Amino acid sequence: MLYRAYQAQSDLMAPVKAYARLALGMLNGHADANPLLRNITAAYEMVERAGLTHDRPPYGVKSVPVGNADLEIVEEAALVTPFATLLHFRKDVATPQPRVLVIAPLSGHFATLLRSTVRTLLSDHDVYITDWHNARDVSLEDGRFGFDEYVAHVIRFLEHIGPGAHILAVCQPCVQALVAAAVMAEDDNPAQPASMTLMAGPIDTRIAPTKVNDLAREKPMSWFESNLIARVPWRYKGARRRVYPGFIQLSAFMAMNIDRHVKAHVDLFHNLAGGEVEKANQTKAFYDEYFAVLDLPAEFYLETVQWVFQDHQLPLGTLQYKGRTVNTKAIRKTALLTVEGERDDICAVGQTMAAHDLASSLKPFRKRHHLQAGVGHYGVFSGKKWENQVYPIVRNMILQND
Incomplete structure (x- = not known):
């Protein structure tokens, strides 16, 4: 209705x-x-x-400066599933650059919201991104897409890119990125990331809860199910799929x-x-x-609200991936950088840094935290302070561990 x-x-x-x-x-x-x-x-x-529109806007990154030249950027689909495309921003460079998978939020907007993040990274890195599809365009025959399926996509994409890649997660998927790194570490997966940058993500929302966190906690799951979940109309490919519009x-x-x-x-x-x-x-x-919006699969939205924002399963050590308890202590090789914004009113200071306590087996020299002064949520990964103050730290972390 x-x-x-x-x-x-x-x-x-x-x-x-x-x-x-x-x-x-x-x-x-x-x-x-x-x-x-x-x-x-x-x-x-x-x-x-x-x-509103419901189609992905263009990334619009046509070229980037590399050294003394402007190199053409060609977007190509490296791997496609019903729910996402592993999009590669290919450019011809003489010397191979560190490969980075940007893990975009699945939170109502397209991955193009990270356009400026990608553009900045491209000068020094070989960049891929999780380009999520609009759930209303995904047939019911393609099955469910929940928390586990998101993590599985991250793992599959890293395996496709190959050993030695790095991941950079922005906002919501910091949780899934950390889980993927833990699962791959425990399995001794050769494609486990060399470094992991988590930016303004809700690793532990018990810390300094924001208005967003309070909204997620104050209602029972039955309220979310009854009031926020709808079925896609018949005119679309994903007709009858349950979504969070x-x-x-x-x-x-x-x-x-x-x-x-x-x-x-x-x-x-x-x-x-x-x-x-x-x-x-x-x-x-x-x-x-x-105003370009996408619908989220209902399973992913509801599981994220309950597991991340209400039950705090990851910091409490109760989160499971495909029936097995996630062991973040298994992470020993993937270097960790966390970044937070001083004025972030969506993901408060301390919530992302909590990843350091969870990845307790990492040696101190493999960990770093950066608190960016004077920025809110979006300023962590876009704008002048991202380009001039945050990005150099991200670039150095990747370079040190490449």
Whole structure:
């Protein structure tokens, strides 16, 4: 019912947006010198932009500087499953670079949210990413996708990349990355990662709980099941699959900072009407990404809420992977770097650093923690401080263990 209501509203808006798009085309080039027409075209553009998209935006990384040259980047699928693509950002370099698997969140947005993370890494590394698919486009015949399947994907992707690779996990999948490293270490898997960088992830949410953590804990699992899980409508390939819809996740994120989002759209209208193209384009680029949502498989969402945020199974030592208890003490070869943001209101200071206590068999010289001053959650892996202060530490950790 929930998904059908959303789809009906989206269908009703389609002709309105189509009219606005047509009007914009007719007015294009005629409004520049006329303040009244600029206001009208700005209003039409705001209407045309209203709503969400459910297709992955492009990464848009065409080339990167390596040494004294700009090298072309070619995106290629190294491995494809029904639920994800192991995407390789290939470039031709004379000297092989450290191979890095970026493990992206599966939390309502596409992996392109890490576009700037990838772009920064590419100058010095051979980069792959877990490019998760929209669950509404995955047939029921392809089976379930829960916590174990996520971890299995990480392991399978590392095995495909080959021994000696490094992993960098951002936010939610820090838990799955640590579990994958532990399972591979216990199995003495030759493809276990050489280093593991965990950035702003919920390893132990008992530490300094945030508003996000409180929201996950205050309701019983039956509430999440009844109120947040829907079935994909018949028109999509994944018809009848149970999902946590991306539009619900986006609504929750926006509700946390609604005043900021309202102000951003008011400013966007004024920038469009005032001809401030550069400012308008920056805002549009952000919301083009932010309003591109994907649906999560219900099993993965519900298991993550219960196992990570309610039961704290990983730090308590009770988490199981395919029926076996996860032993983080087995990690002895994979170097560990944790990164946190001083102002992170999603994953508080201390929650990611908890990984050091869990990986207790690692020698001290294989561990490092960095607390980045002056940044919130997104500033840990994007923006100037990521590029100039966090990234050099990440690069050095990878280089030291390559």
